[in-house]
Amino acid sequence: MARIYAFARKPPASVDTPGLREPLSLDETSKVQRFEMFFAAHLDAAYNFARWLTRDERNAEDVAQEAFLRAFRFLDSFEGEDGRAWLLGIVRNTYYTWLKRNQISARSVPFDEASFDAGVYGDAGDDGSSVERRLQEKDAKRVVDAALERLPEEFREVIVLRELEGLSYKEIAAIAAIPLGTVMSRLARARKLLLHSLQRASQES
Amino acid sequence: MDCNDVRGRLHGYLDQELERSSASELERHLDSCDACRSEVARFSALRKAVGTHATYHRAPAGLAQRIRARVAGSAAAPQTPRRRQWWPTGSLIAARPQWLQLGAAIAATALVTWTAALHFAGPAGDELTAERVIAGHARSVVTGHLADVASSDQHSVKPWLSGRLDFSLPVVDLTGSGFPLVGGRLDYLDERTVAALVYRHREHMINLFVWPLRDDSTTAPVRSLARRGYNVVHWTEGGMAFWAVSDLNATEMRAFVSAYSAAK
Numbered sequence: 001m002a003r004i005y006a007f008a009r010k011p012p013a014s015v016d017t018p019g020l021r022e023p024l025s026l027d028e029t030s031k032v033q034r035f036e037m038f039f040a041a042h043l044d045a046a047y048n049f050a051r052w053l054t055r056d057e058r059n060a061e062d063v064a065q066e067a068f069l070r071a072f073r074f075l076d077s078f079e080g081e082d083g084r085a086w087l088l089g090i091v092r093n094t095y096y097t098w099l100k101r102n103q104i105s106a107r108s109v110p111f112d113e114a115s116f117d118a119g120v121y122g123d124a125g126d127d128g129s130s131v132e133r134r135l136q137e138k139d140a141k142r143v144v145d146a147a148l149e150r151l152p153e154e155f156r157e158v159i160v161l162r163e164l165e166g167l168s169y170k171e172i173a174a175i176a177a178i179p180l181g182t183v184m185s186r187l188a189r190a191r192k193l194l195l196h197s198l199q200r201a202s203q204e205s
Numbered sequence: 206m207d208c209n210d211v212r213g214r215l216h217g218y219l220d221q222e223l224e225r226s227s228a229s230e231l232e233r234h235l236d237s238c239d240a241c242r243s244e245v246a247r248f249s250a251l252r253k254a255v256g257t258h259a260t261y262h263r264a265p266a267g268l269a270q271r272i273r274a275r276v277a278g279s280a281a282a283p284q285t286p287r288r289r290q291w292w293p294t295g296s297l298i299a300a301r302p303q304w305l306q307l308g309a310a311i312a313a314t315a316l317v318t319w320t321a322a323l324h325f326a327g328p329a330g331d332e333l334t335a336e337r338v339i340a341g342h343a344r345s346v347v348t349g350h351l352a353d354v355a356s357s358d359q360h361s362v363k364p365w366l367s368g369r370l371d372f373s374l375p376v377v378d379l380t381g382s383g384f385p386l387v388g389g390r391l392d393y394l395d396e397r398t399v400a401a402l403v404y405r406h407r408e409h410m411i412n413l414f415v416w417p418l419r420d421d422s423t424t425a426p427v428r429s430l431a432r433r434g435y436n437v438v439h440w441t442e443g444g445m446a447f448w449a450v451s452d453l454n455a456t457e458m459r460a461f462v463s464a465y466s467a468a469k
Contacts, residue, residue, distance in 0.1 A: 032276070032277070032343060032346055032347045035276065035347075036273075036347060036349065039269075039272070039273075039276075040269075043264045043268070043269055043272075044261075044263045044264050046264075047262060047263070047264035047265075047268060048261055048262045048263070048264075051262035052262070057265070060262070061265070061268055061271075064264070064268065064272070065268070065271060065272050065275060068272045068275075068276060069272075069275055069276060069279055072276045072279065073279070140254070140257075140258045141258045141259075141260065143258075144254055144255060144258035144259050145258070145259060145260050148255070148259055159255065160259075162220065163252060163255045163256050163259065164255075164256075164259060164261055168222070169217075169220065169222045184214075184216050184217045184220075184222065187216050187220070188215070188216040191216065191248055191251055191252070194251060194255065195247065195248070195251050198251070198254070
């Protein structure tokens with residue numbers, strides 16, 4: 001049997017690397033465990049948000065992975081209670097960094113406000129039944145997804161956060177980095193755009 | 206409240222974000238205004254359609270594993286290049302200067318020919334192995350994959366491992382010393398399949414990696430290494446390499462190694 005020496009003695013901190021920090025005082029393993037709980041709870045939300053922002057599976061994976069790495073790095077600075085909103089904010093920032101790096105034009109569909117407004121309000125008297133009619137068809141999923149994908153991203157993101165994640169205005173304001181009052185107006189605009197898009201789809205079919 | 210006021214707050218109303226008083230006021234208007242009621246119906250239908258039909262993209266299979274692997278990698282990756290952190294104990298301490306110089310030369314070579322360093326029995330090789338041991342530990346904790354055979358019964362863990370490895374190792378439960386056996390698993394380290402015994406001390410996990418030495422004539426005294434909050438203890442005995450790793454402090458790790466060595 002090997003002898004167990006008194007091996008706990010530490011060398012002077014400055015043996016060969018003066019001024020180097022000691023091993024992190026933070027317990028890395030417990031951080032990893034903390035992260036794991038957090039991670040398991042919000043993985044789907046992070047991916048879903050990334051997927052709707054990037055509109056692409058592979059890019060969404062890249063963004064989600066990068067976002068979780070950032071989240072892990074900054075986990076100690078997170079003190080709030082709303083882990084999901086915090087994480088989704090990171091996903092969003094990661095997405096914009098990724099966008100810049102890849103030089104992709106975020107807004108692939110120009111948004112023509114004038115013609116859009118005319119379209120929606122030209123439909124006075126429609127109580128939503130045309131949308132419902134259209135959506136009873138079996139490809140409703142495809143139609144709604146396509147309409148949502150076509151939305152300019154500042155509208156797409158608030159819809160995803162509100163309708164798919166069920167987040168409050170306060171949470172959405174924090175994630176999208178917009179004033180609380182802007183959340184409602186942006187949602188209003190986003191829904192009008194969506195309605196317009198779905199009505200056009202139903203007319204075309 | 207007129208129609209313009211209502212249109213301005215309609216989405217807050219639909220999202221139940223209006224003050225109660227404001228919502229009541231809006232509802233009173235809706236009672237008497239067909240146009241606004243129709244507007245509410247349109248957007249309610251839209252919300253329902255989006256909520257029902259828009260795809261909630263669940264994370265694809267494998268993404269969780271990929272993220273965990275990357276996070277474990279980043280947790281275990283060196284923050285600053287640090288070499289020669291091993292400190293020999295006992296009589297070896299006097300030999301440190303030469304040891305360090307040798308280590309520096311070896312480490313430099315190791316950076317160039319990583320593979321060659323794996324076969325090097327010297328400190329630089331141990332450095333690399335220590336990194337992998339830490340990464341293996343972090344990976345097991347992050348992924349929650351601690352044990353293939355989860356049992357505190359040494360008599361079920363040992364045969365399970367022996368049946369899957371080309372070597373046999375001492376498996377002992379150390380509950381009496383405060384280190385209950387959690388289980389065992391196979392891992393891959395240092396280019397071979399190794400045994401990992403998992404012990405627990407309070408909420409902390411200890412991985413004890415064991416594999417046969419390539420050259421079983423070499424013996425190494427017990428050495429320890431502290432890095433990024435992990436403590437690694439390495440020794441060789443009976444032709445086997447033992448690597449214990451945990452976030453326990455050095456004193457607790459010493460207690461663990463003593464308990465393990467004494468019990469087997």
